[in-house]
Amino acid sequence: MSIADLPLSRTVGEAGSERSPETGEGAAVRHAPTTGSRRRGPLSRGAGEGLRSVALGMLIPALLLVAWEICAGFAWVRPTLLPPPSAVVKTLLDLARRGELWGHVEITLVRVFFGFAIGAAAGTVCGALAGYSRLWRQLLDPMLQALRAIPSIAWVPLFILWLGIFEAAKVTLIAVGVFFPVYLNLMAGIADVDRRLVEVGRVYRFSSWALVRRILVPATLPAYITGLRGGLGLGWMFVVAAEIMGASKGLGFLLIDGEQTGRPATIIASILLFALLGKLTDMALAQFGRRALAWQDSYGNSTAHARDQRPFPAV
Numbered sequence: 415m416s417i418a419d420l421p422l423s424r425t426v427g428e429a430g431s432e433r434s435p436e437t438g439e440g441a442a443v444r445h446a447p448t449t450g451s452r453r454r455g456p457l458s459r460g461a462g463e464g465l466r467s468v469a470l471g472m473l474i475p476a477l478l479l480v481a482w483e484i485c486a487g488f489a490w491v492r493p494t495l496l497p498p499p500s501a502v503v504k505t506l507l508d509l510a511r512r513g514e515l516w517g518h519v520e521i522t523l524v525r526v527f528f529g530f531a532i533g534a535a536a537g538t539v540c541g542a543l544a545g546y547s548r549l550w551r552q553l554l555d556p557m558l559q560a561l562r563a564i565p566s567i568a569w570v571p572l573f574i575l576w577l578g579i580f581e582a583a584k585v586t587l588i589a590v591g592v593f594f595p596v597y598l599n600l601m602a603g604i605a606d607v608d609r610r611l612v613e614v615g616r617v618y619r620f621s622s623w624a625l626v627r628r629i630l631v632p633a634t635l636p637a638y639i640t641g642l643r644g645g646l647g648l649g650w651m652f653v654v655a656a657e658i659m660g661a662s663k664g665l666g667f668l669l670i671d672g673e674q675t676g677r678p679a680t681i682i683a684s685i686l687l688f689a690l691l692g693k694l695t696d697m698a699l700a701q702f703g704r705r706a707l708a709w710q711d712s713y714g715n716s717t718a719h720a721r722d723q724r725p726f727p728a729v
Contacts, residue, residue: 529588537596545604579660599641
């Protein structure tokens with residue numbers, strides 16, 4: 415027996431229309447809100463949970479910074495190897511005061527943005543083709559899996575030879591790092607869609623475009639968001655290798671300059687800026703993913719769904 419031969423059940427609306435509505439005092443008592451059942455709105459509760467999450471996330475870094483400062487204050491570590499956090503902050507303030515810091519941050523952000531956009535677009539196209547079509551998977555996947563194993567530094571001399579030491583080589587290297595997580599997650603997400611969902615779409619005679627839009631896209635969106643976040647993280651890693659290629663500005667250049675001139679505070683300041691900017695961009699992408707997947711009744715969204723649901727009224 416196929417899905418089309420199964421008897422259709424009554425819809426929720428039809429079943430609900432047979433129920434007689436409650437009238438009078440009984441209905442008023444049943445649907446009357448109880449006093450104090452919702453002392454705070456969902457927005458205020460959401461803001462409180464967000465602040466609590468941020469505070470918990472900052473706890474361990476704050477403890478590590480305090481321990482780091484104490485170790486440096488008691489000279490348990492050599493300041494020429496590991497300067498205290500106060501010296502790192504002073505270095506950042508000096509760079510900002512001289513107007514150098516924002517130039518380094520800006521050019522690095524621009525490189526990551528364009529590299530991420532190009533790599534994510536290419537990974538989306540190739541991942542969609544390889545996931546949807548077995549022929550394209552057989553054509554593309556073996557070659558791309560082999561290219562994925564090449565270290566990022568190995569691309570540097572080739573891109574310098576092909577594209578020079580200008581921005582095109584740097585953006586291309588970042589795009590290579592972004593491409594593979596997006597490609598792999600999207601291809602696997604499409605290939606792992608429940609076959610019964612696709613069969614239901616074919617029973618309803620969905621066109622190919624409708625099948626993609628109404629079944630494949632919602633089913634693969636969680637894996638795709640994960641791939642985007644992984645690609646963004648690799649993009650921040652690859653930007654360091656990219657800015658080694660003859661850059662005169664950028665956080666990677668600042669990092670190498672600190673190493674060549676023997677300034678450990680500058681090196682650590684660059685590393686911390688990479689961590690901060692990477693975290694902020696990942697938070698923005700994660701927030702976009704939560705909004706895009708707000709419809710999904712998953713374990714990760716269970717807190718948000720429970721927060722937004724009304725409590726059962728007292729009988």
